Amino acid sequence: xxxxxxxxxVVAIGATALAAGCGTPGGDDSSNAPKTTTAAQAKPDxxxxxxxxxxVWDQEVRGGQAAQIKExxxxxxxxxxxxxxxxxxxxxxxxxxxxxxxxxxxxxPDVVEANQGLGVMGQLVKAKLLRPIDDYxxxxxxxxxxxxxxxxxxxxxxxxxxxxxxxxxxxxxMGEIVGVFYNKKxxxxxPKTLAEFEQQLAAAKQSGDVPIQFGNLDKWPGIHEYETVLxxxxxxxxxxxxxxxxxxxxxxxxxxxxxxxxxxxxxxKGYFTDDFNGTGYDPAWQRFAKGRxxxxxxGTWLVADLAKQMGDNVGFMPLPGQQAGGDxxxxxxxxxxFTVTSKSKHPDVAAAYIDFLTDQNATNVLAQTDNLPAMKxxxxxxxxxxxxxxxxAWKALGDADGLIPYADxxxxxxxxxxxxxxxxxxxxxxxxxxxxxxxxxxxxxSKSS
Amino acid sequence: MARPVATxxxxxxxxxxxxxxxDAPEPARRxxxxxxxxDRPPGEPRRVAYLYLIPAALIFGxxxxxxxxxxxxxxxxxxxxxxxxxxxxxxNYADVLSDPVQREAFGHALVLLIFYAVIxxxxxxxxxxxxxxxxxxxxxxxxxxxxxxxxxxxxxxxxMWRMIYDPNDGPINETLRSIGLGGLAKxxxxxxxxxxxAVGLIGTWVMYGLAMVLLTAGVQKIPRSLxxxxxxxxxxxxxxxxxxxxxxxxxEIAVALTLSTIAALRNFDLVYITTKGGPGxxxxxxxxxxxxxxxxxxxxxxxxxxxxxxxxxxxVLSAIINRVAERGQAR
Numbered sequence: 203x204x205x206x207x208x209x210x211x212v213v214a215i216g217a218t219a220l221a222a223g224c225g226t227p228g229g230d231d232s233s234n235a236p237k238t239t240t241a242a243q244a245k246p247d248x249x250x251x252x253x254x255x256x257x258v259w260d261q262e263v264r265g266g267q268a269a270q271i272k273e274x275x276x277x278x279x280x281x282x283x284x285x286x287x288x289x290x291x292x293x294x295x296x297x298x299x300x301x302x303x304x305x306x307x308x309x310x311p312d313v314v315e316a317n318q319g320l321g322v323m324g325q326l327v328k329a330k331l332l333r334p335i336d337d338y339x340x341x342x343x344x345x346x347x348x349x350x351x352x353x354x355x356x357x358x359x360x361x362x363x364x365x366x367x368x369x370x371x372x373x374x375x376m377g378e379i380v381g382v383f384y385n386k387k388x389x390x391x392x393p394k395t396l397a398e399f400e401q402q403l404a405a406a407k408q409s410g411d412v413p414i415q416f417g418n419l420d421k422w423p424g425i426h427e428y429e430t431v432l433x434x435x436x437x438x439x440x441x442x443x444x445x446x447x448x449x450x451x452x453x454x455x456x457x458x459x460x461x462x463x464x465x466x467x468x469x470x471k472g473y474f475t476d477d478f479n480g481t482g483y484d485p486a487w488q489r490f491a492k493g494r495x496x497x498x499x500x501g502t503w504l505v506a507d508l509a510k511q512m513g514d515n516v517g518f519m520p521l522p523g524q525q526a527g528g529d530x531x532x533x534x535x536x537x538x539x540f541t542v543t544s545k546s547k548h549p550d551v552a553a554a555y556i557d558f559l560t561d562q563n564a565t566n567v568l569a570q571t572d573n574l575p576a577m578k579x580x581x582x583x584x585x586x587x588x589x590x591x592x593x594x595a596w597k598a599l600g601d602a603d604g605l606i607p608y609a610d611x612x613x614x615x616x617x618x619x620x621x622x623x624x625x626x627x628x629x630x631x632x633x634x635x636x637x638x639x640x641x642x643x644x645x646x647x648s649k650s651s
Numbered sequence: 652m653a654r655p656v657a658t659x660x661x662x663x664x665x666x667x668x669x670x671x672x673x674d675a676p677e678p679a680r681r682x683x684x685x686x687x688x689x690d691r692p693p694g695e696p697r698r699v700a701y702l703y704l705i706p707a708a709l710i711f712g713x714x715x716x717x718x719x720x721x722x723x724x725x726x727x728x729x730x731x732x733x734x735x736x737x738x739x740x741x742x743n744y745a746d747v748l749s750d751p752v753q754r755e756a757f758g759h760a761l762v763l764l765i766f767y768a769v770i771x772x773x774x775x776x777x778x779x780x781x782x783x784x785x786x787x788x789x790x791x792x793x794x795x796x797x798x799x800x801x802x803x804x805x806x807x808x809x810x811m812w813r814m815i816y817d818p819n820d821g822p823i824n825e826t827l828r829s830i831g832l833g834g835l836a837k838x839x840x841x842x843x844x845x846x847x848x849a850v851g852l853i854g855t856w857v858m859y860g861l862a863m864v865l866l867t868a869g870v871q872k873i874p875r876s877l878x879x880x881x882x883x884x885x886x887x888x889x890x891x892x893x894x895x896x897x898x899x900x901x902x903e904i905a906v907a908l909t910l911s912t913i914a915a916l917r918n919f920d921l922v923y924i925t926t927k928g929g930p931g932x933x934x935x936x937x938x939x940x941x942x943x944x945x946x947x948x949x950x951x952x953x954x955x956x957x958x959x960x961x962x963x964x965x966x967v968l969s970a971i972i973n974r975v976a977e978r979g980q981a982r
Contacts, residue, residue: 226728226736302733325949326733328731419929477842479840479842479929480840480930481841614950621929626931629930631931
């Protein structure tokens with residue numbers, strides 16, 4: 203009796219809740235998707251756009267990133283007094299977890315930084331919540347502003363599942379390279395070829411030092427080590443084709459196995475930090491910064507910290523290839539792209555704003571605030587040794603079109619899948635062939651579900 | 652960070668919800684208990700009693716039941732969080748049961764149960780047994796110190812233990828090497844066989860204080876006369892423990908086990924910060940998978956199904972623990 207009453211009220215409350223939340227989650231696809239308004243034909247005159255408030259969500263919250271966006275926002279509003287920029291700054295994680303709800307809601311911001319790949323940008327494209335900006339790209343000549351891979355990374359097919367081609371959705375401001383940092387006190391002549399690099403690793407091991415500082419506890423760093431080597435072993439096009447999931451592209455190829463074999467060999471020979479799978483990413487690079495270890499394979503996001511602690515004793519270069527003097531190849535990419543939402547009432551102003559954030563003037567501002575501009579414009583040369591190395595490497599990679607994209611863009615779960623598989627392979631639990639086969643199986647499974 | 656924690660909490664909300672609905676009959680009982688209720692026209696006071704329930708029921712319904720029912724609804728869809736979902740019926744549940752990685756995660760949660768619930772309980776019982784025999788000078792101080800891990804935010808605990816477990820500079824390995832046991836030094840969180848127990852030990856460190864405080868408090872309310880009687884009957888310390896202390900602590904043991912079981916199964920923070928489920932998938936747990944699916948990979952339906960199955964598991968285990976404890980008390 204009692205129990206049935208309690209049950210009754212539970213059912214009643216439950217039914218109400220169900221009624222309230224009923225219907226297919228996400229609602230009807232066609233009704234909630236705003237259509238792209240008009241295609242822009244000529245460069246719009248923003249000064250005549252009337253009083254406009256542009257709401258912008260970005261994640262430029264750290265150090266030099268925050269400095270550049272504040273400066274550029276100030277300059278843009280000075281140039282167009284009729285435009286007011288309402289900036290909503292969020293951390294990377296916070297932005298990624300809240301963006302989908304905000305953009306699909308009734309008060310969507312006009313310009314948002316949407317992370318590349320299937321996780322965020324792909325889903326927004328699929329839901330038609332972002333506005334393709336190819337018309338503006340034509341008017342402003344954006345195609346000439348970037349190396350082609352960097353534009354491709356911000357492109358998506360309308361289905362939202364294929365990226366690297368299709369419509370352009372945004373522009374990024376900053377570049378990123380994963381390369382080799384070296385301690386200049388220990389590495390007096392930087393290696394020119396992969397073979398030389400391996401000789402230096404062996405010599406470092408013999409001297410009792412850690413050849414490559416490496417912490418893989420966080421799962422993802424192994425992807426950077428593997429792909430950096432992969433870039434020297436496999437043709438860059440095959441890596442790009444795999445990441446962009448071009449038909450016929452596969453992870454299970456002899457070149458991908460060779461890269462796995464090489465890095466597994468390094469692990470066996472003790473070229474990495476002992477117990478790297480149990481060592482955190484931060485402790486590893488911090489040890490390198492304190493002078494332990496010859497090399498560190500990591501991204502340019504560590505430049506500020508390493509320069510602060512090591513001064514002029516640290517250098518940076520892309521991992522050398524098989525032959526000296528060949529075109530450089532490195533894992534890299536760009537910062538989150540600024541995109542225009544479909545619900546924005548002022549796409550013209552939004553596009554002009556994005557143009558302003560990435561033009562020659564912006565390039566100078568970025569360089570002055572210790573950022574690495576992704577654009578092809580010449581920027582004032584940095585003065586510090588390390589930032590100079592990075593800028594040189596970026597320029598060379600841009601000229602040679604030598605960037606390969608992060609593999610974790612491939613499928614939504616790929617970062618975790620690949621990171622875990624690399625931990626297994628480096629621990630010697632999987633052979634290089636098992637590794638590439640297993641990873642490809644995970645990609646296939648993810649595509650079929 | 653706020654979001655992951657909220658996800659990890661979802662199952663607990665149900666766990667608590669389960670407890671709350673078990674308590675719900677209480678007002679009705681009170682009406683009968685009064686006895687005088689029978690003197691009044693039957694029915695009326697009972698109806699009035701329901702009015703008192705309305706505020707609580709509304710809050711409970713809005714913030715616990717409605718989201719729960721909604722996630723049941725969501726678990727029947729393949730949904731990425733924004734575009735229209737696709738009805739897949741029970742497919743998400745079948746998927747959890749058939750996918751080795753997800754099944755494995757439940758297995759890991761059960762292993763953690765030993766470290767979070769069983770071992771802390773045994774430590775707590777040992778200390779309680781000792782306290783029952785003798786008075787320890789300054790015990791209040793030790794109790795506070797031993798309880799401290801419970802008070803520290805789990806995120807802080809996890810960051811600290813990552814440093815402690817560091818294979819190169821961490822104090823555990825350094826100590827082992829300095830006393831000549833370098834052979835035992837390990838890559839604690841990076842070794843495929845050791846990582847799960849290593850994460851579990853952090854849980855033991857966090858939970859044993861709770862078990863100890865509950866159990867020693869329970870010991871103090873056992874009448875001394877029972878111990879005196881046992882001693883007169885010639886019971887030694889071990890006999891005394893099993894004959895007097897253990898049966899009297901049944902209620903406290905149930906509480907400690909329930910709390911620590913819930914903590915073990917909903918464990919998210921420790922895994923997220925220490926290993927992200929790695930190396931490979933050797934420390935992946937259901938709560939981490941729920942977070943990953945819901946917020947990183949846009950598989951909201953699958954995350955809901957996994958969360959609900961985890962919630963059901965927690966509910967069943969707590970129900971069993973309480974049923975066993977109650978049966979004992981009735982005796």
